[in-house]
Amino acid sequence: MMLALLLLGSLAGVAAMVALNHWLGLSEPARLRDIDEAVERLDVDAVGFEAGESVLAEDGSAALVESADGATIGLLAARGDQFVIRFLTPGQVRAARIGEGGSLTIRLADFTFAPVSFPFGDSPHIRHWADKLNALQG
Amino acid sequence: MENVPDFVRELDPIIYAIPIFVIAVFAEMIYARNTGAARFDARDTASSLLMGLGNTVSGLVFAGLLTAWFMFVYDHRFFTIGFAWWIWVLAFVLDDFVYYWSHRLAHTVRWFWADHVVHHSSQHYNLTTALRQPWLSPLTLKFLWIGSAMVLLGFHPLMVGFLGAINLIYQFWIHTEVIKRCPPWFEAVMNTPSHHRVHHATNPLYLDRNYAGVFIVWDKLFGTFQPELEAEPCRYGIVKNLGTNNPIKISMHEWFAIVADMRGAASLREAMMYLLAPPGWSPDGSRATSKQLLARWQARNGTPRSEADDDSSTRAAPSAAE
Numbered sequence: 399m400m401l402a403l404l405l406l407g408s409l410a411g412v413a414a415m416v417a418l419n420h421w422l423g424l425s426e427p428a429r430l431r432d433i434d435e436a437v438e439r440l441d442v443d444a445v446g447f448e449a450g451e452s453v454l455a456e457d458g459s460a461a462l463v464e465s466a467d468g469a470t471i472g473l474l475a476a477r478g479d480q481f482v483i484r485f486l487t488p489g490q491v492r493a494a495r496i497g498e499g500g501s502l503t504i505r506l507a508d509f510t511f512a513p514v515s516f517p518f519g520d521s522p523h524i525r526h527w528a529d530k531l532n533a534l535q536g
Numbered sequence: 537m538e539n540v541p542d543f544v545r546e547l548d549p550i551i552y553a554i555p556i557f558v559i560a561v562f563a564e565m566i567y568a569r570n571t572g573a574a575r576f577d578a579r580d581t582a583s584s585l586l587m588g589l590g591n592t593v594s595g596l597v598f599a600g601l602l603t604a605w606f607m608f609v610y611d612h613r614f615f616t617i618g619f620a621w622w623i624w625v626l627a628f629v630l631d632d633f634v635y636y637w638s639h640r641l642a643h644t645v646r647w648f649w650a651d652h653v654v655h656h657s658s659q660h661y662n663l664t665t666a667l668r669q670p671w672l673s674p675l676t677l678k679f680l681w682i683g684s685a686m687v688l689l690g691f692h693p694l695m696v697g698f699l700g701a702i703n704l705i706y707q708f709w710i711h712t713e714v715i716k717r718c719p720p721w722f723e724a725v726m727n728t729p730s731h732h733r734v735h736h737a738t739n740p741l742y743l744d745r746n747y748a749g750v751f752i753v754w755d756k757l758f759g760t761f762q763p764e765l766e767a768e769p770c771r772y773g774i775v776k777n778l779g780t781n782n783p784i785k786i787s788m789h790e791w792f793a794i795v796a797d798m799r800g801a802a803s804l805r806e807a808m809m810y811l812l813a814p815p816g817w818s819p820d821g822s823r824a825t826s827k828q829l830l831a832r833w834q835a836r837n838g839t840p841r842s843e844a845d846d847d848s849s850t851r852a853a854p855s856a857a858e
Contacts, residue, residue: 416578445836478577
């Protein structure tokens with residue numbers, strides 16, 4: 399009984415701290431200024447990344463940058479106020495599907511990386527990138 | 537039971553510290569709101585706190601097993617050391633020494649990293665990060681050997697447990713960006729927010745540095761000390777950051793990755809390397825260990841010079857001119 403009360407009290411404490419965090423608005427969603435910032439982040443993360451073809455999400459929430467040698471596609475995706483990066487090679491993509499409103503949903507064979515919806519807006523290149531990503535399916 | 541002091545039997549320091557933790561987190565959030573000196577994300581905060589709560593529950597689940605083991609070891613101890621006041625001081629320092637090596641192993645052997653990675657899995661560095669703790673630590677079996685060393689020597693398990701809790705409580709306050717630097721004498725001897733920021737950073741220069749719990753002197757003695765440099769602001773998290781805040785995935789991801797790697801191994805040796813080599817090891821070099829990342833970074837930025845001539849273990853960022 400005492401243990402159950404302690405657990406409930408702790409859960410209430412956790413909820414209060416998360417609520418305060420939310421209420422204070424301590425973070426802004428991460429957004430990329432431009433494709434150069436995406437390339438720079440990939441370069442820092444990989445300690446060396448030569449960029450080739452690239453595309454930036456309409457709202458700056460994600461970017462895809464192919465390496466100059468075409469061996470890898472660097473994916474940056476906003477998660478809260480941070481970016482998470484994956485360097486995609488064959489076998490790492492589960493599916494890239496074009497959705498309504500010009501968005502590309504990317505699913506990876508990586509359970510620590512939730513699917514990312516990549517808004518292309520009216521970019522005509524969505525099919526091109528979907529094909530590139532699907533070529534990396536396992 | 538031998539004459540164990542009552543307070544050791546009856547007092548759990550962590551329970552008493554929890555209200556202080558909560559107040560400190562509230563204070564850091566409000567300070568962050570007013571100054572921007574710390575960063576929080578509500579989902580990240582929720583997972584860190586739930587990981588902390590799960591760690592406490594797991595501690596209760598495993599308590600019986602661990603108590604039985606440590607009492608068994610104590611029954612076969614080399615000496616009976618007792619509870620004199622100076623023994624407490626000695627035990628605290630010794631426990632911190634053991635912590636240093638245990639922590640160093642947690643970063644350099646993937647089997648142990650699979651557990652400890654949980655604590656490093658946030659890209660934020662605030663007081664809630666201190667509470668982001670693993671759930672399955674006993675499964676690493678570290679308690680059977682390095683965790684039993686002091687008990688086998690003759691320190692009472694309750695004393696070791698009590699001092700371990702004090703050590704962890706000390707480490708809570710150093711998980712913050714709010715405190716920039718402490719007085720020089722304190723920075724020289726003790727683990728501080730600045731030293732521990734380096735430990736949580738993924739910059740190649742900072743990887744696998746500053747393993748200390750309470751006394752930073754261990755890192756200085758054993759060649760793993762790295763001061764925080766203004767030219768190299770910390771980027772927090774792990775080399776391959778997680779794109780999830782799900783506590784179960786955070787808790788299990790590296791264990792699953794080890795199993796997947798071992799299943800795909802071409803030989804028994806390769807399988808054992810996936811298990812016991814440093815995190816990032818791969819047979820074809822397609823991934824990178826901390827040392828490989830540092831070598832790559834140094835090759836790109838020029839050979840680092842040491843800022844402190846009297847401490848050759850200290851790495852320094854190359855100057856802009858280099």
